[in-house]
Structure formats: structure tokens, C-alpha cells
Amino acid sequence: MTAQSRTVGAGQPAPTAPRSHWREHLIAWSFALPYVLLFLVFMAGPILVALFTSFTDMRVTDIRNPLDIEIIGLENYAAVLTDARFQKAAANTAVFVLIGVPLTIVLGLAAAVGLNQGVVKFRTLFRVGFYLPVVTSIVAIAVVWRLLLGTEVGLVNAVLSTFGIDGPGWLNDERYALWSIIGVAAWRNLGFMMVIFLAGLQTIPKDLYEAAEVDGANAWQRFKGITLPLLRPTLLFAFVITGIGYVQFFEEPYVMTEGGPLNSTLSMALYTYNQFGFGNYGYTAAAAFVLFVAIATLTLVQFRLLRDET
Amino acid sequence: MRIEKRLGASLLAIGMVATLAACGRDDDDTGDGGDGSIAPQASEVDTSAASGEIDVWAMGAEGEALGAFAESFMEEYPDVTVNVTPVPWDAAHDRIVSAIAGGEVPDVTMVGTTWMGEFASLGGLDPTPANIDGSQFFEGAWNTTVVDGTSYAVPWYVETRLLYYRTDLAEDAEAPATWDDLKAMAAAMQEAGAEYGISLQPGGTGSWQTWMPFFWQAGGEIMGEDGTFTLDGEPCVEALNFYDAFFEEGLTPPAAEDVPVEGRFANGEIAAFISGPWMMSIVEDAGADPAAYAVAHQPTEEAGTSFVGGSNMAVLADADNKAAGWAFLEYLSRPDVQAAWYEEVSALPAVQAAWDEDALSGDEKLSAFGDQLSDAKAPPAIATWEQIAAEIDGIIEQVTVGDMTPEEGCPAMQEAASSIGTGQ
Numbered sequence: 001m002t003a004q005s006r007t008v009g010a011g012q013p014a015p016t017a018p019r020s021h022w023r024e025h026l027i028a029w030s031f032a033l034p035y036v037l038l039f040l041v042f043m044a045g046p047i048l049v050a051l052f053t054s055f056t057d058m059r060v061t062d063i064r065n066p067l068d069i070e071i072i073g074l075e076n077y078a079a080v081l082t083d084a085r086f087q088k089a090a091a092n093t094a095v096f097v098l099i100g101v102p103l104t105i106v107l108g109l110a111a112a113v114g115l116n117q118g119v120v121k122f123r124t125l126f127r128v129g130f131y132l133p134v135v136t137s138i139v140a141i142a143v144v145w146r147l148l149l150g151t152e153v154g155l156v157n158a159v160l161s162t163f164g165i166d167g168p169g170w171l172n173d174e175r176y177a178l179w180s181i182i183g184v185a186a187w188r189n190l191g192f193m194m195v196i197f198l199a200g201l202q203t204i205p206k207d208l209y210e211a212a213e214v215d216g217a218n219a220w221q222r223f224k225g226i227t228l229p230l231l232r233p234t235l236l237f238a239f240v241i242t243g244i245g246y247v248q249f250f251e252e253p254y255v256m257t258e259g260g261p262l263n264s265t266l267s268m269a270l271y272t273y274n275q276f277g278f279g280n281y282g283y284t285a286a287a288a289f290v291l292f293v294a295i296a297t298l299t300l301v302q303f304r305l306l307r308d309e310t
Numbered sequence: 311m312r313i314e315k316r317l318g319a320s321l322l323a324i325g326m327v328a329t330l331a332a333c334g335r336d337d338d339d340t341g342d343g344g345d346g347s348i349a350p351q352a353s354e355v356d357t358s359a360a361s362g363e364i365d366v367w368a369m370g371a372e373g374e375a376l377g378a379f380a381e382s383f384m385e386e387y388p389d390v391t392v393n394v395t396p397v398p399w400d401a402a403h404d405r406i407v408s409a410i411a412g413g414e415v416p417d418v419t420m421v422g423t424t425w426m427g428e429f430a431s432l433g434g435l436d437p438t439p440a441n442i443d444g445s446q447f448f449e450g451a452w453n454t455t456v457v458d459g460t461s462y463a464v465p466w467y468v469e470t471r472l473l474y475y476r477t478d479l480a481e482d483a484e485a486p487a488t489w490d491d492l493k494a495m496a497a498a499m500q501e502a503g504a505e506y507g508i509s510l511q512p513g514g515t516g517s518w519q520t521w522m523p524f525f526w527q528a529g530g531e532i533m534g535e536d537g538t539f540t541l542d543g544e545p546c547v548e549a550l551n552f553y554d555a556f557f558e559e560g561l562t563p564p565a566a567e568d569v570p571v572e573g574r575f576a577n578g579e580i581a582a583f584i585s586g587p588w589m590m591s592i593v594e595d596a597g598a599d600p601a602a603y604a605v606a607h608q609p610t611e612e613a614g615t616s617f618v619g620g621s622n623m624a625v626l627a628d629a630d631n632k633a634a635g636w637a638f639l640e641y642l643s644r645p646d647v648q649a650a651w652y653e654e655v656s657a658l659p660a661v662q663a664a665w666d667e668d669a670l671s672g673d674e675k676l677s678a679f680g681d682q683l684s685d686a687k688a689p690p691a692i693a694t695w696e697q698i699a700a701e702i703d704g705i706i707e708q709v710t711v712g713d714m715t716p717e718e719g720c721p722a723m724q725e726a727a728s729s730i731g732t733g734q
Contacts, residue, residue, distance in 0.1 A: 061431040061693050061733055063411040085704075150568035172565040174711075260514055261565065262712050263704070278697035279407075279428065279733075 054286040060279025069282070076286035086287065088263050089271040090294075096182055096267065097246045097298070104186040104246075105238050108193020113227070115194070116201045127198075131191040138188065142255035145184045146171065149256075171257050174264035181252045181265055189245070193238055200234030201227070236306040240299055247295050268294070351444065351461050352437035357637035361389035364634045365416035367406070369399045372420065372467075372621070375655050383641045390634045410434030410626065417629040418638060421463055421622045423454040424699070427691035429624070430457035431733060436625040437462055439636055442643060450618040450686040451660045457691045463622035464639045467648075467657035470616045470679060470686045471523060472605040474575065474589060475582035479504055485606030489527070489552055492609045496561045499581035507561040508582040509571050510553065513707020518699050519617050520584050521706050524549040526687055529612035533690045537732065541702075542724035545612075550709055550716030557710045565711060572596040575603070584608075586619070587658055587679050605678045608685075618686035620660065658683075693733030701726035 029036075054076055058069045080086050111130055115123055133141060148155045149170035157167030170180040204227065212222050228235075250269040253259050259266035259274075272287040368376045373396030380392040395416065397405060403425060409415045410432050421429060429435050438444070438461040444452050451465035473492070477483040479499040486492040496507030511517035522532075530545030556562040567574075572589065574580040576598040583589075594600055608616045623642060625635040641647060648659035649667035658679060659665060665680045689695050705723050708714035714722070 059693075059733060060407060060428060063407070064433050147568075151565070152567055152569045154568065169565055172568070258515060260707065262513075262707055274700070278700070279693070280697070 050285045051289065053282050054289055056282045058282040060281065062281075072282070076283050077290065079283065080287045080290055085263060085266065086268070086271055089259075089266045089268045092178060092264065092266055093247060093249070093268045093294075095178060096185075096249055097243060100182045100185055100246050100249075101239060101242045103182065104189045104242055105193055105235070107186055107190040108238070109197050109231075111190060111194040112197030112201060113223070116198060127194070130194050133188045134191040136188075138251045139255055141184070141188055142252050146256045149180055172261055174260075174262045177257055177261060177265045181249075181256060184256075185246070185249060185252055189242065193242070196234060196238055197231065200231045204230045232306065236302065239302050239306060243298050243302055244295055247298055248291065351440045351442070353439065354441050355439040355633055355636045357441060357633055357640060360387055360631075360634035360637040362631050362634055363391045363393060364418055364629075364631050364638060366392055366394045366638070367397050367402070367416045367419040368394055369397050369402045369420050369422075369621070371655050372657060373397060379651065379654055380638075382647075383638060386641065387634070387637060390637065392638060406434075407432070410628070413628050415626040415628045417631050417635040418623060418625055420466065421624050423451075423465075423619055423622060423688055423691075424695050426454055426463060426622065427457050427695055428693040428733075430460075430462045430691070431693045434627055435462035436627050436629065436632055436635075438464060441636065441640055446643070446645075446662060447660050448618070448662060448683045448686070450683065450688055451620060454618070454620075454688040454691060455622050455624075463624035464643055465660035466621050466623045466642060467651070468618055468620035468660045468683060468686075469586040469588070469658060470618050470682045471519065471584050471586055471608070472616065472678060472682055473582060473584055473608065474593065474603060474605050475499070476504070476575070476578060476602060477604050478602045479578065479581045483604070485604070486609050488609050489524075489611055493552075493555065493561070496556065496582060497559075500561060502581075503578065504581035505574075505579040506563055506581070508556060508584075509567075509574070509580045510556055510562045510584070510710075511706075512557065512562075512564065512566055512710040513703060514566055515700075515703060517706050518702040519619070521549065521553055521702075522689070523584075523608050523616045524552055526615035527608065527611045527613050528552075533692075539724055539727040541727055542720045546720035546723065547716050550706075550719050553706070554709050554716060570596075572598070587656075587676075590675060591656070605675045607678060607682050614685055616682050616686045618683065618688050620658070690732075694730050697730050698727045701730070 055071055055073060056069045057072050057075075058066070062069050111126075115126055147153075149157075151157060151167070151169040151172055154167075154170070156170065160167040168176050171177050208226050208230075209222055212226060217225065248269045249267050250273065253265040253267055253270050254273070257265045259270050268287070268291045272284055272291060275284040275287055366376065366380070367373075373394065377392075377394035377396075380394060384390060384392060402420075403422070406419055406421070406425075406429065409419075410429065415434070421435075426435075438455065442464055444455075444461060447465045448468060450470075451468045452461070455461045455463040455465060473486070475485075475495070476499065479502045480495055481498055481502070486495045492508075498507070500507035511520050525532075525545055528545035528548040530543065530549065531540050534540045557564060563580075571580055571583050571585075572593045573596045575583060575593050576596040590605070593603065608614050623639050625632050625639065629635055642651070643661055645659070645661050645663035645667060648661045648664035649669045651657060652659055652664070653669050658676075659670070662684075665671060665677075670676050670680065689699070692698075702723055705714070705719045705726070708722075709716055709719045
């Protein structure tokens with residue numbers, strides 16, 4: 001329908017064009033209207049209101065008298081950025097992203113390469129096994145891991161103790177909690193990376209590997225010289241998607257640690273969520289936009305670093 | 311995709327509140343928030359002619375049992391129909407805020423005691439009429455209904471925190487009278503075979519409820535008469551030092567445990583803990599012999615104060631049927647009804663006279679809770695209390711688990727509370 005009207009429109013002689021263009025626009029817009037309306041009402045509108053809110057001192061107690069709020073400029077942003085707890089949350093988020101993203105991608109890539117070449121038997125079983133956590137509710141996963149990583153009755157420490165190792169408090173010791181959560185996140189998301197990389201690996205022509213083999217390149221050299229460069233677009237996608245997701249990590253600490261102990265697993269998203277619960281709407285909106293800027297910046301940096309260099 | 315989900319969610323939430331706020335603008339009777347009114351209660355409401363329907367929101371086990379319980383009220387007021395909507399605790403706060411903001415409210419709702427300041431500041435609650443006698447309730451419970459000098463609700467049920475301890479491990483099995491006694495007792499019970507003499511929360515959500523009684527016992531007050539915070543000072547340092555000593559001396563588990571305390575208490579590994587009345591049935595379900603443990607009044611220094619919590623019942627400012635709403639709350643506050651309600655869901659009566667009813671007066675452990683309730687305090691009813699409490703929780707953790715000293719912790723509490731303010 002759209003394609004047809006476009007060709008008709010393009011083929012119209014100039015003199016009669018304005019009228020039928022107008023008609024076409026009308027048809028096109030009427031098709032797009034439901035989405036545009038929904039977007040404006042439920043996404044763009046609230047986002048703009050939130051942006052405005054972030055420059056005001058709005059609190060929960062103002063919601064019956066919204067005209068009472070005052071515009072306080074960048075005060076909320078200044079307060080967010082100088083709050084020690086937010087800085088801690090930002091540092092935790094940075095560690096989570098800088099360690100978690102590469103870890104997840106390396107594990108996903110390893111699983112994909114392994115399944116693509118080595119493992120022939122039970123290949124489907126492995127694929128399902130790795131992918132299952134991705135389609136499982138993250139809250140369910142976090143609850144299960146909270147139990148597994150329990151200090152006194154957790155399965156992990158129970159297994160360790162059979163080897164005579166006194167396992168640490170994986171989630172209630174501030175030295176280990178963030179690392180435990182990074183591990184859980186990597187385990188959960190590697191399946192998705194694996195699927196992406198498997199698809200990427202299929203597109204690499206087999207004869208390249210054959211030629212390299214004839215030239216005497218070993219497995220590592222083939223991986224470095226052929227697989228990695230040709231997977232570059234896939235890697236970019238993987239870094240961006242995982243990065244965006246990880247900057248906003250929320251459910252894992254929310255369910256497993258509530259951000260503790262000693263704020264060691266407090267993430268920027270969880271910090272923002274808590275502030276919303278306290279009813280500091282202006283402040284919360286500012287924190288949410290700081291998070292948004294962080295995501296946008298990270299994505300830009302990744303695009304730059306991994307841009308196709310050919 | 312995730313960016314949409316998460317960032318979108320927080321922005322949407324803010325947007326929604328702002329949209330709701332826009333509805334509130336049309337209301338002509340916007341929040342009179344209680345400012346300036348001197349009378350603690352509003353003038354009388356004529357409840358004798360109460361008729362029509364009232365919608366009631368109630369949370370938790372109470373929400374499920376109240377519908378059937380209200381039948382007896384409807385026998386007395388045949389013209390009134392009570393519709394009870396059970397609301398899960400997790401969703402209740404936001405749902406009430408949205409209802410108040412949008413003006414589409416139930417007539418009566420249950421309100422957690424620490425939410426009073428917020429909802430009253432929103433202008434969402436109707437001041438308590440003079441037909442309800444405030445002096446019949448425990449003073450600490452009644453004070454949770456008072457915001458800026460005006461009462462906005464009726465205490466419905468209460469809870470307070472007592473010391474649970476194993477009488478078979480405590481040598482002389484006597485309740486500790488002072489702080490020194492409490493610590494000596496914990497040490498002695500640990501000596502007698504318990505893994506830990508007591509279990510105190512090292513931090514995390516709600517740990518202020520365990521710590522704050524010690525602060526009050528040392529003579530501290532959260533707020534002065536002039537409405538400024540008075541957290542910093544000698545009582546705070548003493549209370550934090552006392553609390554931290556249990557951690558320093560290995561008398562309490564050093565970090566939050568993932569095994570529930572009731573099981574450890576039942577098998578004697580944990581000899582004592584501080585908690586509310588609901589723990590009696592929980593420790594007994596976990597296997598504790600009712601004869602092998604006791605509940606005791608908080609230790610006394612300058613005072614023997616404990617924490618009082620529970621729930622209030624309020625009529626909303628925008629309610630359609632306030633007269634019937636207050637009639638219902640007057641009914642729920644009668645001593646015999648309160649005692650009957652205790653038998654229904656084991657919620658402790660907020661009305662003092664109800665404790666003389668047979669259902670309550672016969673039980674020794676229950677009486678201990680009744681005693682403590684006459685010396686129990688609640689945090690100030692201010693809109694920002696939850697946020698200040700979260701800061702206090704964090705500082706308690708910094709002191710017990712982290713390397714902050716009590717001398718640093720108290721000014722930090724004071725500074726955090728002052729910078730958050732009262733939300734006025």
C-alpha cells in the first residue's frame with residue numbers, strides 16, 4: 001500500500017502534484033497517527049514533563065498544588081552530582097559496566113566459538129542451556145542466586161565447605177557483593193551474546209579459514225586474524241546493547257542486596273528509584289537525566305572506538 | 311530495548327505524577343494541610359444519621375479479614391454498607407498517594423503510622439472529629455496521628471518492640487533492668503552455649519527501629535520542640551556506642567544473616583533478639599517451647615522507651631461519605647470491638663481499655679507488650695521521615711560493619727536529617 005502510493009506519487013507530473021501530495025500525506029499520517037499519538041502522550045510528553053520537573057523543587061507533597069513548585073534551575077543537578085551516595089552509585093555502576101560488559105562478551109564469544117566449531121554432540125542442548133537464563137525472569141534469577149550465594153545456608157558455600165573452604169559472605173560482605181552480582185549478570189546475559197555471535201560467525205566464509213590453514217596459521221592466529229575483524233560489526237552491536245543494559249542495572253541489587261552492604265552494590269538506577277520512593281520528584285528527575293546522559297555518552301564512545309576502520 | 315524499559319519507566323512514573331498533579335489543580339479545596347489550626351481535633355461529626363456506602367482500603371491480613379468483620383458494624387448501622395478492598399502492603403503507599411492526587415479516594419483507608427506526615431501534608435486526610443476521644447488510646451499511638459498539632463486518624467492496632475530471650479540459657483532468668491544488665495546477660499547466655507548472645511540488626515532497611523529505642527532510653531529526642539532535629543549529642547553517641555559494643559565484642563552476628571532468626575532462636579543458637587509481637591507465633595512455629603523463652607520490657611537508662619508502630623485508620627479529605635466513615639472508625643475504636651479484632655487477626659489493640667478484656671489480660675507475654683506500650687514512642691510525623699530513616703539505617707551500618715565511629719555517626723545523622731528537612 002505504502003510502496004504503491006509512493007511510486008504513484010513519484011510518477012505524478014509536476015502541475016497536479018501539490019494536491020495528490022497533500023492527500024498522500026494525509027493518508028500516511030493517518031496510518032502513523034495511532035503510534036504518534038501514543039508516543040506523544042505516553043513517552044515524549046512525560047519525558048518533557050520530567051525534564052521540566054528536574055529544574056523544579058517538586059516533592060510528593062506538591063502533587064495537589066502543582067502551582068506551588070518553584071523553578072530552581074540546576075540546583076537538583078548540582079545536588080545529585082555532589083551527593084556522596086550518588087558518587088558511590090556512579091562508581092559502582094562504572095565498575096559494573098567496565099568489568100561486566102567485557103566479561104559477558106568474552107564468555108558469550110567463547111560459548112559461540114565453542115559451539116560453532118568444537119561441540120557437535122548435544123549442540124542444541126548447550127544452546128538452550130546457555131540461552132535459558134536470558135528468557136527467564138530476572139527477578140526469579142536474582143531470587144535463586146540470592147539463595148545460592150547465602151553465607152550460612154547457600155549452596156555455593158556448602159559445596160566449598162566440603163573442600164574445607166570457609167566461603168565468604170558473597171552478598172553481605174562489601175568486598176565481594178558487587179563482584180558476585182557482576183558474575184550473576186554475566187552468567188545471565190552470556191546466552192544472548194552467544195546467539196548474536198553464532199549468527200555473526202555463520203556469515204564468515206569458510207574458505208577464508210581454509211586458506212589461512214593452508215598458509216600455516218594456527219587456531220589462535222585464525223581467530224585473531226579472521227574471526228575478530230569480521231565480527232567487528234557484531235561486536236559493536238554486542239558492546240552497545242550490553243553497555244546500555246548494564247549502565248541501568250537495577251533488578252539484581254534491588255532483589256539480592258537492596259544496594260548494600262554499605263552501599264557497595266547501589267547502582268545509579270537503584271539510587272534514582274529510591275529517591276522516587278522518598279517523593280523527591282524534582283531530584284529524581286534530575287538523577288534520571290544524569291543517568292540518561294551517562295548512557296548516551298557511553299554509547300557514543302563505543303561507536304567511536306569500534307567504528308569500522310576500513 | 312532495555313533503555314526504553316528502565317529509563318522509560320522512571321521518567322514515565324514522574325510524568326504520571328505530574329499528570330496526576332494536573333488533575334489536582336482543578337480542586338477548589340486544595341490541601342489545608344493542618345497549618346495554623348490550633349485545635350487538636352475538628353468539631354464533632356454527626357454519625358447517628360450515617361447512611362450510604364463507604365469504601366474502605368485495608369492492607370495485609372487485616373485487609374482480608376476486615377470485610378467479614380464489618381458485618382457486625384452493618385448490623386448496628388443498617389443503612390450503611392461497608393465495601394472493603396484489600397490492598398497489598400507493597401502497593402498501598404503509591405496507591406493512596408495517587409488516589410489523593412487524583413481526588414478519586416476511598417472513604418476510609420488504613421495508613422501506616424510513618425506515612426501520616428506525608429499524607430496529611432498532602433492535604434489528603436480529614437481531621438479527627440471531637441467524637442473520638444484521643445485519651446483512650448496509648449499516648450505513643452495517638453501521637454502518630456498528630457501532624458502539626460492536628461490529629462488526622464485513629465490508631466487501629468499497635469505493635470512495640472520487646473526483648474525476646476531464652477529463659478533456659480539466662481542464668482537467673484530475670485529481665486535485664488539496665489543496659490549493663492542486657493549486655494552482661496547476652497555475654498552470659500553466649501557463655502552458656504549460645505553461638506551469639508543476642509541478634510541485633512547490623513544495618514539495612516528498618517534497623518533504626520531496633521536502634522532508636524536505645525537512643526530514647528539514653529534521653530535522646532529526634533526533634534526538639536521548635537521542629538529542628540536534635541539527633542546529634544550525648545544520647546546518640548551513648549546509644550551508638552552501646553549498640554556497636556555488641557558487634558565489637560562478638561555478642562551479635564557481625565553481618566546480616568540469611569537464616570531467619572526464629573529458627574536460630576528456637577534451637578538455642580541465638581539467645582535473644584528484639585522484635586514485635588508477631589514474632590511470638592513465628593518462634594513457636596519454628597519449634598521454640600513457649601515455656602523456654604520470655605519477652606521483657608526494654609532496659610531502662612534515663613527511660614525504658616521502646617518503638618511503637620502499627621496502623622492508623624483515616625477518613626480522606628475528599629471522601630464522599632465522611633459521616634459514615636467516622637462512624638465506622640468510632641465503632642472500631644470501642645474496647646470490646648478492639649478485643650474481638652485481636653482474636654480475629656492477633657493485632658494488638660490501640661485502645662488501652664481493650665487490654666482489660668479476657669482475650670488479652672490472661673496472657674503473660676501479651677501483658678508485657680501492654681506494659682511496654684505505655685512507654686513507647688514513634689518517630690515524628692513528618693513527610694520526609696522514610697528518607698531520614700534510610701539515612702539513619704545507613705549510618706548504623708557504617709558504625710557496626712564499616713569503620714565509622716559513633717562520634718562521627720551522630721553528626722552525620724544530624725547533618726543528613728537537617729539537609730533533608732521536614733518537607734514543609
